[in-house]
Amino acid sequence: DQQVKQNSPSLSVQEGRISILNCDYTNSMFDYFLWYKKYPAEGPTFLISISSIKDKNEDGRFTVFLNKSAKHLSLHIVPSQPGDSAVYFCAAIRGSGTYKYIFGTGTRLKVLA
């Protein structure tokens, strides 16, 4: 039972263009969402998060959008850079006092120079 889904296993984007990574979830009890980036042979690193009471959070080139009615979130990277090439995982948390994340399966982003 995959509660957090990333249906696109891979994505290629030209340098300077926008990258849009998508994530869908099934559990309406999730109240916080996070994005992690992972380079080969390294652990995932935290990128950005959003509370379910918001619909947008921005940090530099990275913006996360949340559509609660559609149970969908997306990560926008503008402009994309070759160094952004990595695997991106979305994760969800359910309820306060819960510390465990439910991760998606990841999307491999390749930014072409």
Added chain:
Amino acid sequence: DARVTQTPRHKVTEMGQEVTMRCQPILGHNTVFWYRQTMMQGLELLAYFRNRAPLDDSGMPKDRFSAEMPDATLATLKIQPSEPRDSAVYFCASGLDTLQRNYGYTFGSGTRLTVV
């Protein structure tokens, strides 16, 4: 720059052998997780601890996996006996539960386990 340290980085073992993976969380962090990365499932939660107490190990095959925190500086994940299907990258992560929603957890670089 504080980091989560995992040892060994790579482990190749024969089926049936015992495997122990170790994790040194960041000093002061009170929550420790073990995740396993597979192609099909992405990052699966195996177990987690808060203030060294196990909170949830429902993701672990109980008959062969065990996770412990003998002290605040060491977390271990043991597989006995190991099987080829256990081959994966195992990640440890640590964090402060009060900050994790805005800042996430810090992951180690992982242990790549190959069971032949």
